Amino acid sequence: MIEIDNVDKHYGNLQVLSAVSMQFQDGEVTAILGPSGAGKSTLIRCINCLELISQGDIRVDGMSVLDKHRTAEIQKRTSMVFQHFNLYPHLTALGNITLAPTKVLRQSRAQAEAKAMELLKMVGLENKAKRYPAELSGGEQQRVGICRALAMNPRHLLLDEVTSAIDPEMTAEVLRVIEDLAGQGTTMILVTHEIEFARRVADRVAFMERGSLVAHQDADTFFNRQSDERIARFIDKMKH
């Protein structure tokens, strides 16, 4: 479980998150929606200890992100898939996936590679294991990015606008992989602009605007019985 407790985050005078509180239950898929600059990505980066929070607390399975000694453990339990993939350019797809498992989890090379091949097969890239990121398309790179995150056996998978840097004709292949994962009961928090996709996979939806949490509802209520007129307008606009 991830508990967000009254979190503030600011860069200098710029307030990015203000008094955000919510909980993510295990086994749930939560979509975080909202206009650009709402603080969605910052929130999941704070969960992953990539950014420090300014006020409040975030607990991942009971461990606070404020406790420096727990940072490594929290990062092992939460894996991130990045908007711009952030693959390691000097390593093959296989090397990208196995680096952290061998260095952080201290798995044997053979074990890590077997798992990596299994994951690559799942996303349909088993024949690209020896390719470098520069030799892969955007969609392929992002699927490798997902494998890299899954190879850590995370309890919580964090996805940061994973399709927004990919050519439109390649987003489907990435979304299909995420949909499969959702079907298998992986806990996921996904920041996205793909509203139709969120409707298909999300159990719950959080809506953020200007650093604040505006709504946190189950998906059915959010999409089909939306009482907030502004959110309804946003959903309507994003559909087209």
Added chain:
Amino acid sequence: MIYQNLEFSIADLYLLWRGLQWTLLVWSVSMALGIGLGFVLSLIRHARIPVLAQMVVVFVETFRNSPLLVQLFLVFYGLPMVTPFAPGPAEAAIFTLSINTAAFTVVNLVAALDAIPRGQWQAASSFGLSYRQTMLYVVLPQAIRTAIPPTMNLAISQLQTTSLVSIIGVTDLTRSGLVLYTRTLKPFIIWPIIGLVYFILAKVLSLLAARVERRLQAKNTWFEAAA
């Protein structure tokens, strides 16, 4: 008994001062000549004038890829044996440094010229501008602006390189260091002082270059805003 004066005197300061003057003279004259020559050679190279352009390439590669010291020896000791041209140390030094600097200038300027998009040439010729006019009013102003920072860096680093002219007998700063060293045998005093003078010169030049670059940058932003 040979009398050797191991102490420093006020006259030594004058020696250093003369050395500094020679260093600055050799440096400034050869930078001016070298950059000028490099400019002309760049135009030849960029225009791809047959034979001449290839000669420029061979010239540039030869002088970039061989030591300045050997170039100095070739000019100072070699030229008088095969040509009527018998330069003294200072002339040989300026001649060699100019040619050496020209070679590096060509690299910078040709890169800047080649970086001008073909579209600009096409646009200019569609308005009926001649090659000469396009070069003069469209291409060169931009290319020179790009080439100024690397050329300033080149000039600053060539200041250090001028120290090698002491080996063929130019009484520059380094030579005056050698003179003082052989007389006083105090390397720990002399070489740091000589080094410090070069250091200060380099810092002053770097400051000037940074100022020019800032002004250039301001102009560039203006150009971009206008575009």
Added chain:
Amino acid sequence: MRIDFSPVLSRLDYLLEGLAVTVLVAVAAIFLSFALGLLLAICRISRTRGLRIFASVYIDVFRNTPFIVQLFFLYYGLPEIGIPTDPMPTGILALSLACAAGNAEIIRAGIETVSKGIVDAGRSFGMSGYQIYRYLILPNALRIAWRPLGNAFVNLVLTTSVLSTITVNDLAGNAANVSAETFKPFEVYLTVLVTYCAVTFTVSGIVNSIYALLFSRVAERPVMRGHA
């Protein structure tokens, strides 16, 4: 005024000995200056203030003073404090110290160019600071720095000639001796000039081959953006 290369040919073996010394000195100094440069670059951006200051002062001093002055300082200075100086080891030391400063700046620029994204990725999976440095930053920084480092190595090869001024018997030094013996300075120095060109072209060739071998498949393309 007649050009005659036969005296050069008669002393070819001696010139080749000089070439061997040049190559030896250059190879030794390339390795040393690279290792030292890497160390300095890491100090230069370290969190420890003392190391940072040391590295920037070192780099500043060595880059802004002429190599020949540094060389004379070491060669004539070290015996003053009781360290005997042989020309060749002193020359290699001076070259390595001097070129390390330039290499450090190149490597530092490489480190700073490594995209923040891959550091984020490493941190996000719980890699330690050392692991991120060792497995992510340095390999990419070296790839980025490789070509400029190659230019620096070529420069180093050319600078070896200055060691002849402290009586190292390298190519330039032996050339001066042959020139004095044969009274054919033009032919001797022209030959030697071309030989240096051959050496630097070889060095460039090796540098490029290593790049092609290690990095050709790695070169980053710009991140593809959606058409939204």
